[in-house]
Each structure stands twice: as structure tokens, then as C-alpha cells.
Amino acid sequence: MGINTAKPFLFFVLLLLRAYFSIAVDTLSKGQSLSAMNTDSISSNGSIFELGFFKRGTPPKFYLGIWFKRLVGERIVWIANKEKHLSDPSSSRLEFSEDGNLVLLEGSYKMPFWSTNLQNLPSNSTEAVLRDDGNFVLRDRSNVSAIFWESFNHPTNTWRPGAKLGMDKAGKVPKQLISWKNSENPSPGVFSLRLDPNESNQFILEWNRSQVYWRSGVWKGKSFNSFPEMRGLNHICNFSFVSNEKETYSTYSLYNTSRMSQFLITSNGQIQQYMWLSSAEPWFLFWAQPNSLSDVYALCGPFGIYHDNTSHPCDCPKGFEPFSDTQTRLNDWSGGCLRRHPLQCENRNAKKDWFQKIPNTTLPINWKAYSTVGARRCELACINSCSCIAYAHNNSGCMIWEGTLLNLQRLSDGGKVGQDIYLRLAADERQNTKGNKWIVWVIVAVLVLATGPLLCLFLCFSSKRKLKRRGEEASSNDILLYDFSTELQAINDATNTRDNAKKKGKKDAELPLFSYESVSAATNNFSTANKLGEGGFGPVYKGKLLKGQEIAVKMLSKRSGQGLEEFRNETILIAKLQHRNLVRLLGCCVEGDEKILIYEYMSNKSLDFYLFDPTMKRMLDWKTRIHIMEGIAQGLLYLHQYSRFRIIHRDLKPSNILLDSEMNPKISDFGMARIVGDNETQSKTNRIVGTYGYMSPEYALRGLYSVKSDVFSFGVLLLEIVSGKKNTCFYNNESLYLLSHAWELWRDGRSLELMDSTIGYPSCTSIMVRYINIGLLCVQKSPSDRPTMHDVKIPQ
């Protein structure tokens, strides 16, 4: 107890004695030390500057620094330990270490809080002197012009006359000014001033050492270009800019040395020049850049809102609170604002987030544009993406923000034109207005009692309608916002069919259902410009999603009698298939009479587009053709053997082989496909559907189908791909011309003649002969003679 009260008392006494006992010299030598406890200090020869300990903040933090001695008001010009403050003044001291360095120590800590940190000093003869220009210098006592270290080369937030601001060419180490965090905390803040590292001879102000928000303009002889205030000072200050092999820097001096000046980077992000012209006047601010705080980047921090009020420039939006309580007191908004309630987007059971409108603001720049959407669509785009934190829309489009919002500015007076921005908030924020809602309900109740059942009916009706609308929203998705890329990537990456089959077994495919409105928007209202073609059951359109992804939209026409059954078949079956050689069904849409299937988009159309066209077929060289044949075989093998069901496609033909941007073949159109049991080898149908020329004889004549009917079609495909000719062009009654032609050539050992001569002979004729062989084996009349897809060993 006694000691505890004695200590502050002693400190107080020492404070009083300070004036009498402070070391009245400008030099510190080995063996001497400055103690924070004794509030020791040294003063420059002309008593202009003083070096010693000072404190800031509560609880107090102690720093070693230099300040003006005579001027009214403490004005710190340099700090040694700005990053690592001292907390115990009773044991803090500045002294020389054994090796001649200056070190700042506290208590028994061996590691200095700060040090000049030099090597190879003449350890017995260093001394430190505080000069009248405010420079603190470590030098050789026996040769005072040998300077080892000077505080001017380690500036904090102040640029003094005589100091060099710039960088070394060798190490590109900038001598830059860095703002204090706030007036109570000198540790490095977010704003800094330095020379443009791109050697353009100008100074830049940066936020977070990376985002440039102000440039001085390049050096023009006597001043910097976009900086007229500086020219106005040319009769008082002598600015110069030096660039040589060693370094590039700017420095300045005053013509009348009894005047004073200094530059300061404030914790508000401005660079300011102060002048002191005569002892009769105090310091005054000569200029500040940027002129307006509204041009300082991210002054109000994340989610902070700037508004024109110099004494109190920042606020938090509704639902947010200042990062710390020092913010409003010290105007240090670098921490910005924090949500009071976290967003619940990831949590499916929670109430939906909502949006708070902030009117008339300038919009933060880091938005993403979504061009084709309106107000409601813009809101949906944001609510459906958990990374979206705000949106805004105008006549031409929609803007969305992710991550954090910087530079929100509320406009109050003329000049800039503001826009409304909608900020995402948690549902819990709404409860703040609940108090008012109670009053509303009381009024409603009173009204209901007064006006009777009529109003009640009306209320019930409207709330029912609301419910219904909500139900619809929940069940069908907005396709514009969907991202299929990961899904498609996974399929294309999985090369092993078995692996794929296993993966499929674990996770059941869930086919997304999309709203008609969004599908219509994606295809530009099913415009003819977007039409890709007309399939057997209806037109196919190309669509585009917000993220740029393309899709194919197959509409099943209302008139086509086959429509509904094929639709059911296709959606149920294909949704469960995943293979890189099968076209992927991404979703569907059923609304009223409309039945729509959404597929991945294949930019290279279908095989028949190339194969049977005299000019286009040249694009299918032998390598591509082999790649296509191989892919079809893989896809078919998957259907027959590795998918969860044994599937017979029943309509394999070139127009159902689609090609993606890399000419990978994908089997499409599962409208006629059938699932057969594992033991079932053959089925019979009364309704023979398919395409002549590709149907096996037993199916075409008797309606019998099995995996072997697909094998037959595959054989025809191989022969067509090799020959570049269409089988049906030779079809007359029961003689399959291309097939018998191929067989005759094979028999006579002339099968090379079958090959498409328009693209020249392949270098790998033996492989092509093997393909013809496989093709012929597959088109044998008796199903049992044909190989299964498993037997088909595609040559490499």
C-alpha cells in the first residue's frame, strides 16, 4: 500500500524537478542514459527541439520522441518506437549498448524496444546529438562528420526541412511518411505518402500501401505539376528534386532560417503543410491535399458512410455499429463499421436476409455489372448469392457488391448526383421496428372491430395470396443466377467411367426446376436470333446466364403428341446419368403447358453438320474423327454397362452426337431411350420409333430391341464417320447400300477405298482398317453375332 502511493508521488516530484535537472546538453555519450522515470531529455543547441519520453492514450503508453521545445502545444516530429510502445516508465531508458548502438530498453528485457541496429560501429567512440533542425544523429566522437545514422532517414508522419523524402535506387527502400492511427496512437496507420515507385517523379498518397488516391503531378523545375499551392510558396521555401544513380528524393529548405515549416500526413489521410512565420503567430495550416476529405480513399473504413461534416465525417448505416468506441471520439474510422447481427444466408433454416435502402449516395467502385436485369431481378441476384452484400440498379442495369463496401458517401448538397444503394441486413435487424408494428396491429384490431367482417375477409384473402406467391418462389429457381460450372467441370474431369458410376451411386442427382420467366429472360424471350434449331419435338434455343455461361433450351412443343412421355422419360432418366460423353441435362421447367429442358450448350453443333457437308467435313481430320468415334464408344459403354441402369438409347445417329468447343462428342436426345433389366436381353415394342438407316433389322421389322440394336447403330455411325457418306442415301428397300458396299470392299481387301478421300489418306491406315472391321462386325444381321460395347476394343 505504502509503496503504491509513494510511487506516483515520487513521479510527481520528479516532474516538478524536471525543469531544474534535465540534462541541459544536446549530446548523449556512452555511459550516459535517458530515463523515462526521471523524465530526462536532451535539447538541441538552440533549444528548438527536445528529445525524451512522452505518453499517449489511456492507459498511458510511452514513446521516445522529438518535439518542438519552445512552441506552444506539443508537436511531435519524430518517434523511435512507434510500433512497440513502452508501458513501464519506471524502468525505461535510452542508452548505448556495448557495440555502440543506441538502444531503448524497458525493465530487464534483453530485446530492445528500438535500436539503431547497425553493425561494425567504433564501439567506444559513438555519440548521439540532437541538432537544431530536429535531426537526431549518431556519429563518431573523434570525427563528427562521420555520421552512422540519422532520424531524418527514418521519418514518421512528419517531413522536416533538410530531410530527404524519396528512395534509394539500390534497395528501392522508400523513405515515406506514414500516418498515425489516431491522435492517441502513433503506430502506423493506413495512409502513406511516398515517391511513385514507377519513377515518374511524383509523390503519391496511398491507402493500405497499395491504393493510390492522390498524385502530386510530376516535378516541373520548381514545384509539382498538379499542385499550385506549392508554387505560391516558392518565395519562402526552396524545394528541390534530385535524381542520381544512388537515390531519388525531394528536399526543401527555408530562405529565412528563423521561420519554420513542416509537412504532416494526418490520420485522416491528408497531406498538410504547416508554417510558422514569426513568434507572434502560432502555426498555421498553409494547404492540405486532397482538398476535401471526401477524396480520401476509404476514410470511413468498411461499411462506414462519409458525409460532409468536417468535425464528424463518418457514420455507420443502420444495422451497423462502430468497430470500436475510440472511433467517434478520435475520428479514427479505419476499422469501419461492424454488423450488429451476422447475415444468415448460409443458414437455410433462418429467416431471409433483407435490404436496407441508403438513399442518395455515391456508389463504391468495386461493383460487378449484371446487364440484363431489372429492379426485382437485381434484388434476387443479390439475395441468392451469399457473397453479395449490396446492390443498386439504374435504367441500364444492375450492380452488385461482394466482400466489403468502401467509400460510401451520402450526398447532401449539390454537385454529384447520388443513387440509392440497398445494403443487405440480417432478418434480426427488422425487430428494431417491432415497437412500431405493435401500434399498427392495435390500430388494425380496432378497425376490424369497428368495420366488421368485411375487412377481415379482405385481410384473409390478401394474406393467402401472399402465401401462394411465396410458395412459388421457393420451388422454382431463377436460372439466370445459377452456376453450373462446377457441376460440369466435375463430369468432364472424371475420366474413368467406373469411378463416375460409383460417385453417382452415392449422391442422387437432383434436377433443379427453373421458373419460366427466368428461362424466357435467359433466351431473350425465345427470340429467333437465339434459335439453334428444330428438334423432333420442338425448337432448341441458346440461352445465356448472368455469369456468362451458355445453355441450350429445348422446348417440347405443345402440339407434339409425343411430348409429355418423352419429357418424363428424358428428365427421369438422364438426370441420373453423368458421363463426359453424354450431354448433360442441367434442369427443367414445367409451368402450365410449357415443358422445357435445359442442357449444357454445345458450341460446335452436331456431327451431321460436319460429316455430310462437302465443305464442313474438311474440318474433321482423321485425328478428330478417331477422337469422336472413341468418345461415342465410351458414352455407349457407360449407358450399357456402367450407369446405374442398363440403358438402350434407340436413336443413335449423327444428329444426336453433339460436339463441344473442343470437338468432344456427347450423345444426346434420350427421348426414346429405355431402361432394361440386367437379365433382360431383349424387349419388344409395338411402337417402332427411330431413324431408318440406323435401326437394326430385328428392331425395324419386328420391334425387338436390345443393347445389340444400339451396337448396330454404332456400327453404322463408324462406317459413316470413316466414309463421310450417309447410309440412308444408299438405302433402297432392304439392301443397305453403304453397309454392303463396305462389306464388298472388305471382302476384296480394298477397304481403304471406303475412306473419305476429301481429307486425304490417314497416316494410320491400319487403325482405320480396324475401325472398318469393328463397324462391319457391329452391323451383322444377327444380334448374337454382334459384339457388345464391352467387346469393342477401340484401337488407339
Ligand SMILES: *[C@@H]1O[C@H](CO)[C@@H](O)[C@H](O)[C@H]1NC(C)=O
Ligand atoms: C551552440 O550555439 C552557440 C550559440 O548559440 C554557438 O556558439 C555554438 O557553436 C553552438 N554549438 C554547436 C556545437 O553547434
Ligand SMILES: *[C@@H]1O[C@H](CO)[C@@H](O)[C@H](O)[C@H]1NC(C)=O
Ligand atoms: C573500449 O573501452 C574499454 C574500456 O574503456 C576497453 O576495455 C575496450 O578495449 C575498448 N574497445 C575498443 C574496441 O576500443
Ligand SMILES: *[C@@H]1O[C@H](CO)[C@@H](O)[C@H](O)[C@H]1NC(C)=O
Ligand atoms: C571523417 O569522416 C568522413 C566521413 O566519413 C571522412 O570522409 C573523413 O576522412 C574522416 N576523417 C578522418 C580524420 O578520419
Ligand SMILES: *[C@@H]1O[C@H](CO)[C@@H](O)[C@H](O)[C@H]1NC(C)=O
Ligand atoms: C506502377 O506501374 C504498374 C504497371 O504499369 C501499375 O500496375 C501500378 O499501379 C503503378 N503504380 C503506381 C503507384 O502508380
Ligand SMILES: *[C@@H]1O[C@H](CO)[C@@H](O)[C@H](O)[C@H]1NC(C)=O
Ligand atoms: C491491406 O492490404 C493487405 C495486403 O497488402 C491485405 O491483406 C489487407 O486485407 C488489406 N486491408 C484491407 C482493409 O483491405
Ligand SMILES: *[C@@H]1O[C@H](CO)[C@@H](O)[C@H](O)[C@H]1NC(C)=O
Ligand atoms: C535551393 O536548394 C538547392 C539544393 O538544396 C541549392 O543548391 C540552392 O542553392 C538553393 N537555392 C537557394 C536560392 O537558396
Ligand SMILES: *[C@@H]1O[C@H](CO)[C@@H](O)[C@H](O)[C@H]1NC(C)=O
Ligand atoms: C526572417 O524571419 C523573421 C521572423 O519572421 C523576421 O523577423 C525577419 O525579418 C526575417 N528576415 C528576413 C531577411 O526576411
Ligand SMILES: *[C@@H]1O[C@H](CO)[C@@H](O)[C@H](O)[C@H]1NC(C)=O
Ligand atoms: C456535424 O456533426 C456534429 C456531431 O455529430 C453535429 O453536432 C453537427 O451539427 C454536424 N454539423 C453539420 C453541419 O451537420
Ligand SMILES: *[C@@H]1O[C@H](CO)[C@@H](O)[C@H](O)[C@H]1NC(C)=O
Ligand atoms: C448503370 O449500371 C451499369 C451496370 O449495370 C453501369 O455500367 C452504369 O455505369 C450505371 N449508370 C450510372 C449512370 O450509374
Ligand SMILES: *[C@@H]1O[C@H](CO)[C@@H](O)[C@H](O)[C@H]1NC(C)=O
Ligand atoms: C440527393 O442529392 C442531390 C445532390 O446532392 C440533391 O440535390 C437531392 O435533393 C438529394 N435527394 C434526396 C432525396 O435527398
